[in-house]
Amino acid sequence: MLGGAALLAATDLVSKWVAERNLTVGESLGLGPLDIRLFYNTGVAFSLGASLPPWTVAAATGLIIAALSWFLLASEPAMTGLSRTGAALLLGGASGNFIDRLDGRGVVDFLHSGWFPTFNLADVFVTGGAALMVLGAFRRQPEENPG
Numbered sequence: 001m002l003g004g005a006a007l008l009a010a011t012d013l014v015s016k017w018v019a020e021r022n023l024t025v026g027e028s029l030g031l032g033p034l035d036i037r038l039f040y041n042t043g044v045a046f047s048l049g050a051s052l053p054p055w056t057v058a059a060a061t062g063l064i065i066a067a068l069s070w071f072l073l074a075s076e077p078a079m080t081g082l083s084r085t086g087a088a089l090l091l092g093g094a095s096g097n098f099i100d101r102l103d104g105r106g107v108v109d110f111l112h113s114g115w116f117p118t119f120n121l122a123d124v125f126v127t128g129g130a131a132l133m134v135l136g137a138f139r140r141q142p143e144e145n146p147g
Contacts, residue, residue, distance in 0.1 A: 001076055001088045008092025009099065012122040016100055019110035019120075028112070035112040042106035054104040061101060065094050083136030089129030096122035 023029070023038040043050030044057060072087045079087065097120070100107045109118040 001072065001084055001091070004085075004088035005091035005095060008089060008125050009096040009122075012093065012096030012120065012125065013099060015121050016096075016108035016110070020108055023110065033113060035114065036110055037112040037118055039109045039112075039118040040106040041109050041118075050106075054101070054106070058098070058101050058104075061094075061098050065091075065098055068094065080136040080139045082139055083133050086129040086132030086134075086136055089125045089132065091129075093122035093125030093127075093129060096120075096125070 019036065019038055023036065025038050025040070027038065029036040041050070042054060042057070043052070044061070069091060072091060076084060076087070097107050100122075107120065107122075109120045109123075111120060111124075112118040
């Protein structure tokens with residue numbers, strides 16, 4: 001789970017690096033239903049808390065990720081494969097956004113649909129991971145063969 005999360009966080013950070021190297025703030029590249037548009041989110045989801053000092057948001061995010069990591073690692077043996085995949089996605093996305101936040105500029109967002117706030121791959125990982133964990137919770141673990 002941790003290896004998958006690390007790979008996903010790295011993928012997210014590389015995608016943000018590419019966006020920053022190839023776009024300027026305000027520039028938009030239309031790709032059909034999705035635009036590529038550079039934006040720095042200093043808050044959390046939907047820019048909530050953007051007026052808080054960056055270190056406060058980073059510290060709170062770090063504490064939440066530490067608690068989430070502890071819970072997921074402790075719960076991993078009882079998880080279904082679907083839930084484990086969801087947990088890796090969730091941790092990878094959360095870690096990617098946390099690492100990105102550490103420079104004080106905010107999280108790099110670059111995917112824009114026109115009807116939803118601008119987001120990034122980490123946001124997709126977190127949302128998809130949470131959904132898979134919920135779905136996995138409804139699936140039963142196969143019972144061990146007693147004999």
